[in-house]
Amino acid sequence: MSILLDSPVDALRQYVSFPSVSADQSFADGVSGAREFACSRLKELGFEVDLIPTPIHPIILATRGDPSWPRLVIYGHYDVQPPDPLDLWTTDPFDAVERDGRLYGRGAADNKGPQIVHMSALARVFRDNPDYPLHITYLIEGEEEIGSPSFRGFLEEHKQKLQGDLLLVSDTGSPGADQLVVTTGLRGLSAMEVKIFGPKQDLHSGVHGGALLNPLQALMQACASLHDQEGRVTVPGFYDAVRPPEQWEREELAKLPITEEDYAKFLGVPEFFPPPGYSSLEGIRFCPTLEFNGVGGGYQGEGSKTVIPAEAFAKITCRLVPDQKSEDIANKVRQAIEEACPSAVRVEVELKGGGDPYVVIPPGKPGSSGQESELMKKAFSVAEDCIESGFGTRPIFLREGGSIPIIQDLKELAGLDSLMIGLFTNEDNLHAPDESFNLTIMDRAINSFEEFFKQLI
Amino acid sequence: MSILLDSPVDALRQYVSFPSVSADQSFADGVSGAREFACSRLKELGFEVDLIPTPIHPIILATRGDPSWPRLVIYGHYDVQPPDPLDLWTTDPFDAVERDGRLYGRGAADNKGPQIVHMSALARVFRDNPDYPLHITYLIEGEEEIGSPSFRGFLEEHKQKLQGDLLLVSDTGSPGADQLVVTTGLRGLSAMEVKIFGPKQDLHSGVHGGALLNPLQALMQACASLHDQEGRVTVPGFYDAVRPPEQWEREELAKLPITEEDYAKFLGVPEFFPPPGYSSLEGIRFCPTLEFNGVGGGYQGEGSKTVIPAEAFAKITCRLVPDQKSEDIANKVRQAIEEACPSAVRVEVELKGGGDPYVVIPPGKPGSSGQESELMKKAFSVAEDCIESGFGTRPIFLREGGSIPIIQDLKELAGLDSLMIGLFTNEDNLHAPDESFNLTIMDRAINSFEEFFKQLI
Numbered sequence: 001m002s003i004l005l006d007s008p009v010d011a012l013r014q015y016v017s018f019p020s021v022s023a024d025q026s027f028a029d030g031v032s033g034a035r036e037f038a039c040s041r042l043k044e045l046g047f048e049v050d051l052i053p054t055p056i057h058p059i060i061l062a063t064r065g066d067p068s069w070p071r072l073v074i075y076g077h078y079d080v081q082p083p084d085p086l087d088l089w090t091t092d093p094f095d096a097v098e099r100d101g102r103l104y105g106r107g108a109a110d111n112k113g114p115q116i117v118h119m120s121a122l123a124r125v126f127r128d129n130p131d132y133p134l135h136i137t138y139l140i141e142g143e144e145e146i147g148s149p150s151f152r153g154f155l156e157e158h159k160q161k162l163q164g165d166l167l168l169v170s171d172t173g174s175p176g177a178d179q180l181v182v183t184t185g186l187r188g189l190s191a192m193e194v195k196i197f198g199p200k201q202d203l204h205s206g207v208h209g210g211a212l213l214n215p216l217q218a219l220m221q222a223c224a225s226l227h228d229q230e231g232r233v234t235v236p237g238f239y240d241a242v243r244p245p246e247q248w249e250r251e252e253l254a255k256l257p258i259t260e261e262d263y264a265k266f267l268g269v270p271e272f273f274p275p276p277g278y279s280s281l282e283g284i285r286f287c288p289t290l291e292f293n294g295v296g297g298g299y300q301g302e303g304s305k306t307v308i309p310a311e312a313f314a315k316i317t318c319r320l321v322p323d324q325k326s327e328d329i330a331n332k333v334r335q336a337i338e339e340a341c342p343s344a345v346r347v348e349v350e351l352k353g354g355g356d357p358y359v360v361i362p363p364g365k366p367g368s369s370g371q372e373s374e375l376m377k378k379a380f381s382v383a384e385d386c387i388e389s390g391f392g393t394r395p396i397f398l399r400e401g402g403s404i405p406i407i408q409d410l411k412e413l414a415g416l417d418s419l420m421i422g423l424f425t426n427e428d429n430l431h432a433p434d435e436s437f438n439l440t441i442m443d444r445a446i447n448s449f450e451e452f453f454k455q456l457i
Numbered sequence: 458m459s460i461l462l463d464s465p466v467d468a469l470r471q472y473v474s475f476p477s478v479s480a481d482q483s484f485a486d487g488v489s490g491a492r493e494f495a496c497s498r499l500k501e502l503g504f505e506v507d508l509i510p511t512p513i514h515p516i517i518l519a520t521r522g523d524p525s526w527p528r529l530v531i532y533g534h535y536d537v538q539p540p541d542p543l544d545l546w547t548t549d550p551f552d553a554v555e556r557d558g559r560l561y562g563r564g565a566a567d568n569k570g571p572q573i574v575h576m577s578a579l580a581r582v583f584r585d586n587p588d589y590p591l592h593i594t595y596l597i598e599g600e601e602e603i604g605s606p607s608f609r610g611f612l613e614e615h616k617q618k619l620q621g622d623l624l625l626v627s628d629t630g631s632p633g634a635d636q637l638v639v640t641t642g643l644r645g646l647s648a649m650e651v652k653i654f655g656p657k658q659d660l661h662s663g664v665h666g667g668a669l670l671n672p673l674q675a676l677m678q679a680c681a682s683l684h685d686q687e688g689r690v691t692v693p694g695f696y697d698a699v700r701p702p703e704q705w706e707r708e709e710l711a712k713l714p715i716t717e718e719d720y721a722k723f724l725g726v727p728e729f730f731p732p733p734g735y736s737s738l739e740g741i742r743f744c745p746t747l748e749f750n751g752v753g754g755g756y757q758g759e760g761s762k763t764v765i766p767a768e769a770f771a772k773i774t775c776r777l778v779p780d781q782k783s784e785d786i787a788n789k790v791r792q793a794i795e796e797a798c799p800s801a802v803r804v805e806v807e808l809k810g811g812g813d814p815y816v817v818i819p820p821g822k823p824g825s826s827g828q829e830s831e832l833m834k835k836a837f838s839v840a841e842d843c844i845e846s847g848f849g850t851r852p853i854f855l856r857e858g859g860s861i862p863i864i865q866d867l868k869e870l871a872g873l874d875s876l877m878i879g880l881f882t883n884e885d886n887l888h889a890p891d892e893s894f895n896l897t898i899m900d901r902a903i904n905s906f907e908e909f910f911k912q913l914i
Contacts, residue, residue: 200725206859210740213730216749224681268657273670273801283667292673294756344730402663
């Protein structure tokens with residue numbers, strides 16, 4: 001286990017050197033290389049490593065310790081996003097380079113760096129206490145960046161192997177090296193595609209315009225009917241199951257070291273447009289959305305072309321908050337769209353799946369059950385102290401706007417609640433050129449996690 | 458003038474063989490070849506031919522006869538649409554082939570065939586009466602298929618050369634070989650492009666969704682606000698200048714040998730959506746429209762991508778009817794869009810020009826002025842008889858849904874009213890692969906026009 005102990009940065013550099021792009025078959029060698037690298041590190045750490053086949057990329061399942069000990073499951077993913085556009089990278093995305101306190105490379109932050117943090121911290125723990133009495137199950141998948149299509153099937157088949165007291169995840173974000181966030185909620189997702197069909201082919205707008213309903217007009221009227229002027233979603237029942245944020249959640253959010261002014265500047269928007277009654281930052285974390293991700297139809301080139309298009313489409317995703325259900329919302333939105341479409345066009349709404357939202361109330365906070373496992377209670381408390389000792393500030397407990405559907409799947413099918421400690425930041429350029437991992441965060445996080453594991457037992 | 462007399466079809470075949478695609482510089486030889494072919498035919502007919510330079514393709518201006526005679530101006534265009542997609546043509550678009558009573562080739566119907574009809578008819582007239590006492594000015598442009606960008610400038614400079622009593626045009630449509638239409642009106646056009654700008658780059662809909670207004674949402678709400686649920690345009694003042702159709706116009710329209718059922722089948726629409734109070738066919742001819750020709754923004758590929766796009770666009774054209782004004786309508790629509798856009802996004806509406814609608818009331822019909830030139834009065838009356846003798850039915854006098862902005866320009870700047878006799882049909886595939894000209898129509902039309910010219914004087 002020397003590299004994890006001697007040079008975690010070198011370990012990360014090696015891990016990044018395997019181009020494990022799960023979306024592209026031509027990267028098959030990189031995917032298996034990264035998987036083998038992770039398996040080797042786990043074996044060095046004393047884990048018994050299994051590979052569970054899936055229709056695409058196998059899942060690593062590794063365990064160590066006595067099943068009678070408190071049981072922790074650690075999640076990660078060995079695959080990465082495609083590196084395109086390659087010409088926007090300053091250096092080779094798969095030949096990680098250190099610059100200005102960062103390691104640049106695809107996957108450095110998402111999710112290889114955080115995995116090396118966990119492993120290096122465990123290496124120190126096992127070095128000092130080879131019989132460290134925590135049963136640990138590592139679960140590292142290879143399809144996260146393509147939406148974890150095999151994960152639920154795997155879970156249904158192997159959930160008994162994932163019995164445990166808590167899931168540890170570092171695949172969420174924090175504001176920076178001086179302020180970590182413990183993520184207490186993730187939004188769910190509901191995706192669909194709307195297609196509107198009018199005439200059987202594109203028509204001349206002079207020769208035929210005035211006789212028929214333009215599919216773009218029908219599409220835009222149907223889509224526009226889904227929000228009111230203040231931005232509320234008008235789909236009947238859309239907000240019925242929304243759980244309002246606890247007061248402590250609003251207070252935690254207020255601790256975020258970010259001003260609305262800076263945030264607006266960062267986004268480049270003239271002003272915010274949160275749902276009525278919420279600030280912009282609250283809108284992201286506490287409110288569901290209905291977002292148009294792509295709309296198209298008719299002439300897309302330069303200049304003008306006087307055509308009535310034969311069809312038009314809209315790609316829609318809703319971000320969901322507790323206790324909304326993905327399937328329920330999808331059906332409600334579909335119905336609203338179908339009802340908003342005049343019979344002079346034909347409408348098709350294809351549901352594209354999604355996932356339910358997830359929330360965990362930190363033990364002891366208002367709203368918590370008090371029924372949490374001992375390991376979970378201790379972990380949340382110890383994490384707070386150890387993050388403070390590594391980073392100088394106590395973490396903020398916050399729900400996040402993004403979605404990791406497998407977290408709710410693990411809750412639903414394996415009963416696991418999650419402690420999500422965010423190690424990447426906005427500056428890390430996730431999914432973009434020049435992705436990097438902040439080495440100050442890496443160093444501090446290894447220290448914090450070493451202490452965390454040691455105090456946990 | 459032998460080819461015009463001996464074989465009009467061969468003349469057309471030769472004219473088509475010059476690929477005069479005005480939109481594409483690489484067809485420069487074809488454009489000049491077609492121009493020279495037209496000039497040669499006019500010279501054979503005894504015209505004095507001038508070429509007027511423009512920034513793109515020269516305009517042919519040719520005259521014959523004594524200026525004291527009644528003066529007729531004849532319009533045509535020697536340029537054609539691009540032939541793409543080439544692989545959908547049954548035979549070479551520029552090697553015209555006769556099949557099933559049609560001559561297939563790009564430009565055969567639009568507009569080379571109708572020009573050969575006029576010229577062949579005149580060839581017979583001049584053969585029988587070399588001193589035929591009608592002053593004729595031929596005006597054949599080479600930029601019609603790219604929107605006649607040089608035409609208005611040419612007109613302002615040379616309008617005195619176009620003084621006349623009537624303009625004859627055959628660049629409109631008719632139902633078929635058994636029923637011609639005399640077009641009495643053309644819709645105007647007003648084009649614009651709307652762009653909505655939100656964040657400075659595409660954003661992750663999980664990380665940022667809920668804080669800001671999605672530009673697609675803003676665009677669709679603004680665009681959807683431009684029509685009511687029944688399809689009326691809601692832009693304030695949009696209909697103010699609309700002149701309702703005369704009763705005789707509705708009656709003429711009712712003579713069109715086409716049923717709503719057949720028309721719906723032809724378009725492939727489940728039902729029509731005309732403005733309230735109008736039939737589908739009336740909607741095209743008597744009503745203005747506000748049509749979305751192209752809308753786009755965000756992810757356009759397969760599957761889904763959870764992005765909030767940085768911007769979105771809509772390409773809009775309005776078709777206008779008398780007495781709407783293109784510029785006035787453009788400004789009204791722009792204002793309505795700007796007012797419908799929340800300040801949380803930035804909106805840009807770029808006006809792309811257009812043209813005013815045109816209408817001519819046939820002399821003697823209700824609504825006509827009685828002040829028409831003698832030539833115009835006679836031409837409308839003689840045309841009706843000669844079309845009946847050539848085609849077996851009297852023509853229908855109808856406004857058309859399409860736009861030929863230069864017709865109103867010629868009215869406005871040169872005082873010319875138009876007699877528009879439609880010689881192409883829906884089956885001719887204008888602007889599409891396998892364009893063809895109906896040779897029955899060609900033959901009948903040459904006979905009718907020969908008689909028309911002879912009876913005119």
